[in-house]
Amino acid sequence: MSLLEINNLHVEIDGKEILKGLDLAVDAGEVHAIMGPNGSGKSTLAYVLAGKEEYRPTGGEVRFNGNNLFEMEPDARAAAGLFLAFQYPLEIPGVATMTFLRTALNAQRKKRGEAELSTPEFIKKVREVSGKLGIDQEMLRRAVNVGFSGGEKKRNEILQMALLEPRLAVLDETDSGLDIDALKIVADGVNRMRAPGRSFVVITHYQRLLNYIVPDVVHVLSHGRIVKTGGKELALELEARGYAQYQEEAVA
Amino acid sequence: MNAELAAIKTAAETALAQSFAQARKLLPGDDAVTARRDAAFDVFAREGLPHRRVEEWKYTDLRALMRDAKPLAAPPDTAAKARAKTAGALVRDVEARRLVFVDGAFVAELSDLANLEEGLAVGSLADALTGGEAVLAAHLGKLAPASDVAVALNTAFMGDGAVIRIAAGATIERPLHLLFVASANPAATFTRSLAVVERGARAMLIESHEGPDGSDYQVNAALELFVGDEAHVDHVKLVGDGADALHVATLAAAIGARARFNAFTFTAGGAVVRNQLFLRFDGEGTVAGIRGATLIRGRQHADTTLVANHIARDCQSREMFKSVLDGEAHGVFQGRIIVRPHAQKTDAKMMTQALLLSERAEADNKPELEIFADDVQCGHGATAGALDDELKFYLMARGIPAGEAEALLIQAFLGEAIGGIEHAGLREALMDQVAGWLKARGGQ
Numbered sequence: 001m002s003l004l005e006i007n008n009l010h011v012e013i014d015g016k017e018i019l020k021g022l023d024l025a026v027d028a029g030e031v032h033a034i035m036g037p038n039g040s041g042k043s044t045l046a047y048v049l050a051g052k053e054e055y056r057p058t059g060g061e062v063r064f065n066g067n068n069l070f071e072m073e074p075d076a077r078a079a080a081g082l083f084l085a086f087q088y089p090l091e092i093p094g095v096a097t098m099t100f101l102r103t104a105l106n107a108q109r110k111k112r113g114e115a116e117l118s119t120p121e122f123i124k125k126v127r128e129v130s131g132k133l134g135i136d137q138e139m140l141r142r143a144v145n146v147g148f149s150g151g152e153k154k155r156n157e158i159l160q161m162a163l164l165e166p167r168l169a170v171l172d173e174t175d176s177g178l179d180i181d182a183l184k185i186v187a188d189g190v191n192r193m194r195a196p197g198r199s200f201v202v203i204t205h206y207q208r209l210l211n212y213i214v215p216d217v218v219h220v221l222s223h224g225r226i227v228k229t230g231g232k233e234l235a236l237e238l239e240a241r242g243y244a245q246y247q248e249e250a251v252a
Numbered sequence: 253m254n255a256e257l258a259a260i261k262t263a264a265e266t267a268l269a270q271s272f273a274q275a276r277k278l279l280p281g282d283d284a285v286t287a288r289r290d291a292a293f294d295v296f297a298r299e300g301l302p303h304r305r306v307e308e309w310k311y312t313d314l315r316a317l318m319r320d321a322k323p324l325a326a327p328p329d330t331a332a333k334a335r336a337k338t339a340g341a342l343v344r345d346v347e348a349r350r351l352v353f354v355d356g357a358f359v360a361e362l363s364d365l366a367n368l369e370e371g372l373a374v375g376s377l378a379d380a381l382t383g384g385e386a387v388l389a390a391h392l393g394k395l396a397p398a399s400d401v402a403v404a405l406n407t408a409f410m411g412d413g414a415v416i417r418i419a420a421g422a423t424i425e426r427p428l429h430l431l432f433v434a435s436a437n438p439a440a441t442f443t444r445s446l447a448v449v450e451r452g453a454r455a456m457l458i459e460s461h462e463g464p465d466g467s468d469y470q471v472n473a474a475l476e477l478f479v480g481d482e483a484h485v486d487h488v489k490l491v492g493d494g495a496d497a498l499h500v501a502t503l504a505a506a507i508g509a510r511a512r513f514n515a516f517t518f519t520a521g522g523a524v525v526r527n528q529l530f531l532r533f534d535g536e537g538t539v540a541g542i543r544g545a546t547l548i549r550g551r552q553h554a555d556t557t558l559v560a561n562h563i564a565r566d567c568q569s570r571e572m573f574k575s576v577l578d579g580e581a582h583g584v585f586q587g588r589i590i591v592r593p594h595a596q597k598t599d600a601k602m603m604t605q606a607l608l609l610s611e612r613a614e615a616d617n618k619p620e621l622e623i624f625a626d627d628v629q630c631g632h633g634a635t636a637g638a639l640d641d642e643l644k645f646y647l648m649a650r651g652i653p654a655g656e657a658e659a660l661l662i663q664a665f666l667g668e669a670i671g672g673i674e675h676a677g678l679r680e681a682l683m684d685q686v687a688g689w690l691k692a693r694g695g696q
Contacts, residue, residue, distance in 0.1 A: 050649045053641070078651035090646045094664025100650070103660060108651035143664075160650060 003028045003065055003199050004049075004168055010059035011041075011048050011224075018044040020224035021060065026168070029196040033210055033235060034203045036221035037243040042203045043087060045221070046172035050084040051077055065167065078104075079111035081167030085157040085174050092144040097156070100144045101126060101163055108164060129162045133189050151182035158189035169193075170201045175209035187212030207239035222246045265300050267321035271440075272408055275324055279411060281381035288393070292407035295399060302401050311584040311616045312555040314402075317524045318498060322470045324409065325439035328354035332435035336362055339433040339462055342492055342685060346677040348429035348458055355434060356441030357412050371422025371453065377413035377444055387415060391446050395476040395504035397530055402500045406474040409442035413473075416457075420450040420480070427456040427486075427675065432473065434463025434497065440470040451480040451508070456675060460490040462521065463497055474502040481508035481535055487515045488678055493522040495550075502528040509535025509564065516673050517544035517556060518682055520689060525554040533560070533567045533595070540569040543672045545682070547689050549578035549609075557586040560602075562595040565625075571602035574669045576662055577613035578693060588620040591628050598628040606636040607665055609658075609693075659690040 002025040011019040018041045026032050036042050048055040049062065051074035062069040064082060072080065092100065106116040117125065130140065135155060145153050154174055161169050171190070175183055190200065190213050202213055210218075210232065218234040219226045220243070227246050228234065260269055272293050276286060301318060302309035328336070336354045351374060352362035358376035368374065380388055396403040414430050430445060449455050457477070463469055471493065479485045493499045499522040507513045517527050531542065546554045560569055575583040585604045606615035619632040639661055647657035666686055673679045 050645075052645055073654070074645060074648035075651050075653045075657075078649055084649055086646065086649075090643055092643055092646070092661070092664065094667045095660055099660075100647075103656065104647070104650035104652055107653060107656060111651065111653075164651065 001066060002026055004201070005063040006060070008060035009048070009057065009062060011044055012056050012058050013044065013054055017058070018224055019048070022221075022225055024219065024226060026199050026201060028167075028199055030217060031194065031200040031202060031213065031215045033215035033218045034201060034221050035205070035207070035218060035235060035238055037247060038205065040221045041224045042205075042221055043172055046084055046087075046170050046203055049077075049082065049170055050074055075107065076111065078164070079108040083161050083164055083166035083169045085154075085161060085169060085171045087172040087174070087176060089145050089153040089157050091146045091148075093146050095144050097140045097142060097144050098126070101140075101160065104160070105163060126163065130159055132192065133159055133162060134185060135159055150177040151179065154178060154182065154186055155189075158186050162189060162193060167197065168199045168201070170203065172203050173205060174202075175204055175206065183209065184212060207235045210235045220246050260297060260300055262301065262315055264315075264318045264321040268296065268405070271321060271324060275409065279409065280378045282384055285381055289408045292398065292404045295404035296401055296408065299401050308400075308557065308586070311582075311586070312524070312526050312553065314500070314526075317553070318470075322438055322440040322468070324411070325355035325357075325437060325441045327357050328359065328435060333359055333362060335435060336433040340429070340431050340460065342460065342462075342490060343429065343458060343678065343681050346427065346429075346458070346675070346681060348427040350429045350431050351414050353412065353430070353432045353443060355437065355439060356432070356443050358414070369422065369424050369426070371419035372424050373417040374428070375415045377415055377446070378411060380415050385415075387417065387446065387448070391448060391476060391478060392444075393476075395478070395506050395530070395532070396474055396502055397504070400502070400528070402472060402526065402528065403474060403502055406442050406444055406472050406502065409440075409472070410444035410474075411442055413443040413445035414447070415445070416447040418449045418453040418455050421452045423454040424456075427458050429458040429460065432459070432461045432471070434467070434469045434471065434494065436464050436467050438467045438469050441472070443473045445473075445475045447475065448478045449480055449483045449485050452482045453480065454484045456486040456488070458488050458490070458678070460492060461499060461501075462492040463494040465495040467494055468496040468498070468523070469494070470498040472500050474504070477503065477505040479505060479507040479511050479513050482510045483508065484512040485514075486674055488673060488675070489515075489517045489527070491517070491519040491521050491525055491527065493525070495521070495523060497522045499525045501526070502530065504530040506532045506534050507538050507540065510537040511535065513538065513540040514672070514674060515540075515542050518685070519544070519546040519548070519554045519556070520685060522554070523552060525552075527554075527556045529556070529558045531558070531560045533562045533564055533569070536564040536566045538564075538567045540567070541672050542569060542571045543669045544573040545666045545669045545686075546573075546575035546583055547666070547686060548575070548581040548583060549693065551580050553582045553584075555584035555586070557584075559588045559590065560600065562589070562591045562598045562600065565594060565596045565598065567595070568599040571600070572669050572672065573604045574666050575606045575615065576609065576666065577606060577615055578609040580610070580612045582614045582616075584616045586618040586620075587632070588622065589630060589632070591621075591623040591625050591630060593624045596625050596627045598625065598630065600628070600630045602632040604632075604634045605665070607662065608636060608638055655694045659687075659694065662690060663687065
């Protein structure tokens with residue numbers, strides 16, 4: 001059984017069907033890239049996996065580690081090891097990044113029946129992880145994402161991922177708005193975390209990110225369905241020829 | 253019957269009139285004080301209790317909210333004093349000099365009167381009234397607006413309170429804590445306090461009010477605060493009254509030149525609360541932070557009404573009031589900034605925000621600017637809304653359960669106002685109070 005199994009998934013937003021029978025299976029340790037044009041349903045897939053309320057599944061099922069994902073609240077999904085790196089990370093005025101990270105980590109540990117980390121243990125762990133990602137300690141004292149540059153916000157997402165050590169990380173257009181240096185830092189953070197038991201779903205519009213995070217499998221998403229699946233060379237082909245052929249195929 | 257009494261018609265108004273007739277000669281002070289009481293009572297007799305057609309009381313209709321007027325509190329007995337010993341738990345960890353009032357009467361044996369710092373003088377209003385002290389002639393009634401009915405009732409019935417004087421240049425490190433405790437008796441208390449902080453002095457005043465749930469006691473408290481030139485004064489008021497109490501209070505302050513003044517009003521208790529702040533910027537170059545946080549639920553009603561009157565030029569004031577309203581609670585904020593013709597270069601910004609945790613909660617915001625000078629920077633903003641679902645989802649997506657996510661966002665919301673308190677221990681005490689409130693909410 002795969003770590004993530006999506007069968008015939010249909011999702012509506014405000015009564016409009018966005019995902020129209022999506023199938024996807026991600027095995028433990030694999031990196032899958034999902035590519036597709038704007039409006040194909042990429043972000044919808046990311047949000048429905050994380051459990052955003054307005055994204056309403058109307059058919060099909062999603063199993064995560066064998067469990068029905070739709071029976072779990074967003075926080076339970078996170079504690080079970082699902083992580084979504086947001087395309088647009090939110091600013092939370094008044095909540096210090098350290099408080100946020102600690103609350104999140106300890107909430108997950110508590111839910112899994114593990115001991116919560118003490119303040120010194122937590123600080124040690126954050127220092128270790130942020131050091132590897134080249135994140136300034138000063139950033140951790142600021143309110144979550146408030147006044148952060150686009151690159152800092154994405155790096156903060158990667159820091160959260162590294163700290164929370166998920167089994168499956170979904171990266172929703174993490175490359176958008178990043179210059180090449182920031183992109184390398186983000187990719188490096190992901191690559192460090194690659195492990196036999198950990199999977200990634202990398203959602204992107206462009207092939208560029210996949211030069212740095214090399215996927216095992218590439219899928220093309222168009223009009224709410226996976227229309228083509230291949231190896232990493234599929235990304236290069238898309239870069240050269242564009243999405244036009246798949247959009248036509250899906251319509252036809 | 254004289255025409256002036258035409259306004260007296262509700263049970264509460266009648267009871268207040270009877271109460272005054274009985275008490276006026278028994279309350280402390282000589283004939284001059286009694287004359288002052290009579291004049292103040294006349295204001296009430298003409299106006300009656302404020303009601304919704306009185307603009308300043310539009311959202312807090314005391315005539316409707318006050319079903320009866322309680323008898324004046326008797327002097328506290330031994331049992332009441334004994335219970336008061338455990339009061340002040342909210343700011344237990346803040347090292348302060350306590351002046352304790354039980355049922356409106358100063359209790360010297362519970363107060364900390366030893367080793368007063370040089371330049372600090374404290375006493376009771378009852379003693380000052382009885383002794384005809386000069387401080388009263390110079391200061392009593394100079395700041396609190398005589399036309400306000402709540403103030404008028406306070407002046408008519410004032411029984412006791414604190415009289416504090418801080419000499420020019422003195423720095424009083426230890427905060428002064430005026431601790432008002434109501435015992436279980438459903439009675440009315442009218443306290444009047446005076447604080448005179450002279451030129452260049454530094455002081456912090458904490459004013460807290462508390463009492464038991466289940467007793468519909470009534471508090472009318474007033475403080476007149478004089479902040480001298482170049483003085484630095486912080487005033488933090490905590491309304492932690494019992495769930496059935498009525499609390500009407502007035503802070504009237506005049507602030508001198510080049511002073512620093514911070515006021516914070518924290519409201520979590522009481523059934524009906526009205527916090528009035530009348531602030532006058534008399535001297536140029538003063539910087540002030542006027543903030544508040546309100547946390548109410550059930551059917552609680554809390555009104556904060558602020559008038560910031562800029563008379564002198566070059567003053568800066570920042571007003572920030574935040575409220576969190578759950579259940580069927582009703583939060584009111586009325587803020588008026590007045591900039592007089594000579595108050596050029598005034599820089600005043602007022603922000604008020606309400607967070608509604610329930611669809612039945614209600615927030616009324618009425619910000620007003622009255623500007624008569626032409627070279628000023630003034631602004632106000634008001635928001636009212638529910639918790640941000642996007643932020644909540646972001647927190648939950650990181651594994652934080654819904655209740656904890658909400659609590660974190662509410663703490664952050666109030667933290668922005670509470671963070672303006674300069675005293676770290678008080679900031680922490682208030683954030684603890686917020687955390688406790690949220691925990692109780694989660695447990696409902």
